[in-house]
Amino acid sequence: MKGLLISDFNIENLSSYLKKEPNAPAIESVSVCYGQVSQTLLDDAAPIWSERPDFVVAWTRPEGVLEAFRRMLDCCSVSENDLNEQVDAFIAALHRASRRTAAIFVPTWVISAFHQTHGLLDLSSSMGVARALMRINMRLIESLENIPTAHALWAEKWVQLGGPTAFNERLWYLGKIPFSNEVFKAAARDLKAALRGLNGQAKKVVILDLDETLWGGIVGETGWQGLILGGHDPAGEALVDFQRELKALTRRGILLAIVSKNEEAVAMEAIAKHPEMVLKLDDFAGWRINWKDKVENMIDLVAELNLGLDSVVFIDDNPVERARVREALPQLCVPDWPSDKRLYPEALLSLDYFDRPSLTEEDRRRVRMVAVDRVRKQSKMSVSDLDGWLATLKTTVTVEELNQGNLLRAAQLLNKTNQMNLSTRRMCEADFQDWARQRGHRVWTFRVSDKFGDSGLTGLLSIEVDGSQARITDFVLSCRVMGRKIEEAMLHMAIRWARSVGVRDVFAKYNQTAKNKPCYEFLQKSGLTRRSEDVFVWDVAQAYPLHAAICLVCEGSGVFEKTSAEINRPELIPTVDRLL
Amino acid sequence: MKAKKEELLDIIYQSLDEVNEQLPNEARIQKSPDAALVGGDGGLDSLGVVNFVALVEEKCARKYGIALSLTDTPSEDDDALEDVGKFADFLFRRLNEISPVEL
Numbered sequence: 001m002k003g004l005l006i007s008d009f010n011i012e013n014l015s016s017y018l019k020k021e022p023n024a025p026a027i028e029s030v031s032v033c034y035g036q037v038s039q040t041l042l043d044d045a046a047p048i049w050s051e052r053p054d055f056v057v058a059w060t061r062p063e064g065v066l067e068a069f070r071r072m073l074d075c076c077s078v079s080e081n082d083l084n085e086q087v088d089a090f091i092a093a094l095h096r097a098s099r100r101t102a103a104i105f106v107p108t109w110v111i112s113a114f115h116q117t118h119g120l121l122d123l124s125s126s127m128g129v130a131r132a133l134m135r136i137n138m139r140l141i142e143s144l145e146n147i148p149t150a151h152a153l154w155a156e157k158w159v160q161l162g163g164p165t166a167f168n169e170r171l172w173y174l175g176k177i178p179f180s181n182e183v184f185k186a187a188a189r190d191l192k193a194a195l196r197g198l199n200g201q202a203k204k205v206v207i208l209d210l211d212e213t214l215w216g217g218i219v220g221e222t223g224w225q226g227l228i229l230g231g232h233d234p235a236g237e238a239l240v241d242f243q244r245e246l247k248a249l250t251r252r253g254i255l256l257a258i259v260s261k262n263e264e265a266v267a268m269e270a271i272a273k274h275p276e277m278v279l280k281l282d283d284f285a286g287w288r289i290n291w292k293d294k295v296e297n298m299i300d301l302v303a304e305l306n307l308g309l310d311s312v313v314f315i316d317d318n319p320v321e322r323a324r325v326r327e328a329l330p331q332l333c334v335p336d337w338p339s340d341k342r343l344y345p346e347a348l349l350s351l352d353y354f355d356r357p358s359l360t361e362e363d364r365r366r367v368r369m370v371a372v373d374r375v376r377k378q379s380k381m382s383v384s385d386l387d388g389w390l391a392t393l394k395t396t397v398t399v400e401e402l403n404q405g406n407l408l409r410a411a412q413l414l415n416k417t418n419q420m421n422l423s424t425r426r427m428c429e430a431d432f433q434d435w436a437r438q439r440g441h442r443v444w445t446f447r448v449s450d451k452f453g454d455s456g457l458t459g460l461l462s463i464e465v466d467g468s469q470a471r472i473t474d475f476v477l478s479c480r481v482m483g484r485k486i487e488e489a490m491l492h493m494a495i496r497w498a499r500s501v502g503v504r505d506v507f508a509k510y511n512q513t514a515k516n517k518p519c520y521e522f523l524q525k526s527g528l529t530r531r532s533e534d535v536f537v538w539d540v541a542q543a544y545p546l547h548a549a550i551c552l553v554c555e556g557s558g559v560f561e562k563t564s565a566e567i568n569r570p571e572l573i574p575t576v577d578r579l580l
Numbered sequence: 581m582k583a584k585k586e587e588l589l590d591i592i593y594q595s596l597d598e599v600n601e602q603l604p605n606e607a608r609i610q611k612s613p614d615a616a617l618v619g620g621d622g623g624l625d626s627l628g629v630v631n632f633v634a635l636v637e638e639k640c641a642r643k644y645g646i647a648l649s650l651t652d653t654p655s656e657d658d659d660a661l662e663d664v665g666k667f668a669d670f671l672f673r674r675l676n677e678i679s680p681v682e683l
C-alpha cells in the first residue's frame with residue numbers, strides 16, 4: 001500500500017518502521033517535508049497527491065498547527081473561541097484532503113510533561129494547557145467522526161508505551177524528531193492493525209487450548225474440581241481475567257473455539273460445572289476435543305466455521321504444539337505465549353489482530369448467531385431432504401436499498417466476504433456510497449431471519465444498467481447463510497427488478513480469487529446460462545424462481561417502480577440521501 | 581564514573597541494533613569494529629546518524645549519569661563516524677574529557 005505522511009515534524013522514522021514492521025500490509029510511504037501541513041492538506045494540485053495514496057497519516061503537534069495553543073504554552077491567555085476556530089480550520093483542511101485518499105489517519109495531539117509544569121494552573125479554564133489539550137482532542141475526535149474516511153488514532157497510548165523517554169529532546173534538537181523510536185514503533189503497529197481492519201483482514205476467531213491455557217492444571221488428571229481457576233491464587237485470578245478478556249472479544253464479534261487434546265466429556269463437564277469459568281459453552285463457536293493431531297482438528301474446525309485459516313489466532317501454552325501448528329499451517333497466526341499465567345491477560349490484550357474500524361450490531365451478536373447456527377445444523381440432520389429442512393426454517397429475506405442506516409454493515413460485508421463474492425471488490429464506505437449514487441447503479445442489502453433467530457444483514461447485491469443489459473457487479477453473501485436458497489432469492493430480486501424496468505438480460509461476470517470458488521459453484525448450478533468461461537446470463541423474459549420456503553420482503557418504496565428509461569434520467573438516479 | 585572500552589562497544593552495538601530495525605536488511609550495520617558507519621559501504625544516512633548518535637548519548641547518560649553531546653565534535657574527530665572502532669575511540673575520548681575513564 002502507498003502511504004503519505006504529513007507532519008509538522010520529521011516523521012521519517014515512522015516511515016521506516018511502517019516499511020520494516022513484519023506484519024501485513026506491506027507499506028511504501030513517502031513523507032512531505034515537515035512544516036508543510038496546511039499547504040499539503042489544502043492544495044489539491046500538489047504533486048504529492050498525483051499518485052493518489054491509499055492512506056494518509058496527518059500527525060501534528062498541537063503547538064505546531066495551532067498558533068493559539070503555542071501561545072498557551074508561553075503562558076499567554078487564549079480565548080476558547082480562538083482555539084476552537086484554529087482546530088476547526090485544521091479539521092476543514094483534513095476534510096478537504098480526505099477526498100484524495102481512501103483513509104486518513106489523524107493521531108490525537110500529545111504534549112510532553114515538561115509543558116505541563118504549571119501545577120494547579122494546568123487544568124484551569126483560562127490558561128490550563130492540559131485542560132485545553134483534552135478539549136481540542138475531543139473536538140478533533142468528534143469532528144473526524146463526520147468525515148467518512150477519517151480515523152482518529154490515540155497517540156497517548158504510544159507515548160505511554162514509549163516510557164519516560166517517549167518525548168526525546170535529543171532527537172528533537174538533532175533532527176526535529178519529537179519522539180523516541182518506541183513511540184514510532186507503537187504507531188506503526190497500530191497503523192498497520194487499522195489498515196488490516198479497514199481491508200477486512202482482521203482476525204475473526206481465536207482457537208484456544210484448554211489445559212494450562214484456559215485453566216491451570218490437567219483436567220483429565222485432577223477433574224474440574226482440581227483446576228487452577230479463580231480463588232485466592234495469583235495464577236487462578238489471572239486466568240479468570242484472561243477468560244474475561246476473551247469474553248470481551250466475543251462482544252467485538254470475535255469467535256472463540258477450542259482445540260484440545262482431552263476427553264470431550266471431561267472437558268465439557270469442566271466448562272459446565274467449574275464455578276469460576278467466565279466462558280460458558282455458548283461462548284464457543286465450535287470445538288474439537290479429542291486425541292487427534294491439532295493441525296487436523298484445526299483444519300476441520302475452521303472449515304466447519306466457514307472461515308479461512310488466515311482468519312485464525314491460535315493460543316496454546318505448549319511451545320511444541322505452537323511450533324507444530326506454525327509449521328503445518330503458516331497462514332495461522334500463532335503468537336508466542338508467556339509461561340507465566342499472570343501474564344496471560346496482558347499477552348492477549350497486546351495482540352493487535354482484531355482492530356476494526358467500526359462495530360455493527362451484527363458483530364456484537366455474531367457469537368450468538370453462530371451458536372444458533374449450530375442448533376440449525378443439528379436440526380438439518382433430523383430432516384431427510386433439503387426442501388423439507390428449508391420448509392421447517394421459515395426463512396424471511398428482507399430487502400432494503402443501500403441507505404445511511406445499513407451502509408456501515410454493507411461496506412463491512414463487501415470488504416470482509418471472501419467465499420460467496422462474485423467480484424471481490426473492496427471499497428471504503430465513502431467510495432461505495434459514491435458508486436451507489438451513480439447513474440444506473442443500484443445496491444440492495446439482504447437481511448435473513450428464520451425460526452432460530454436473526455442472522456442480520458448478510459447479503460448484498462449491486463447492479464449497473466447499461467442500455468438493455470444489467471450487470472450484477474457485486475453478489476456477496478455471508479457464509480453464515482450460504483446454501484439456504486438465499487442466493488437464489490437474491491438473484492430473484494435482481495431479475496424481478498430488471499424485468500420491472502425493461503432490461504433484456506442480466507449477466508454476472510465471475511472474477512476468480514483464491515477463495516471465491518463457492519460463488520462459481522453456485523453460478524454453475526444457478527440456472528443462469530453460461531455465456532463464456534466466467535460470464536453467466538439470464539434472459540429476463542423469464543422470471544427467476546423464488547424457492548417456496550423463502551418469504552421475500554421488500555422494505556421501503558420504489559424498489560420496483562422505475563423503468564429502464566427512467567433509471568438513466570439523472571433526476572431519478574437513486575441517491576442514498578434521497579432514500580433516507 | 582568508570583567505563584571500559586568494551587562497555588562502550590556494547591553501548592554502540594545496542595544502539596546499532598535499534599538503528600538496524602529501521603534499515604533494509606542489505607543496509608544493516610554489522611556489529612564489528614571494522615564496520616563502516618557512514619560513507620563508503622556504510623549504511624547510515626543523515627537521519628540514521630541522528631538516530632544513532634541520540635541513542636548512544638541516551639545510553640551513556642543512563643549508564644554513566646553523564647549528559648554527553650556528541651555532535652559538537654572537534655575537527656580532529658571528523659572521521660569519528662567512519663567505522664564502529666573509530667566511533668568507540670571517539671566516545672572513549674569524549675567521556676574521558678568529562679571524567680577520567682578507566683581502561
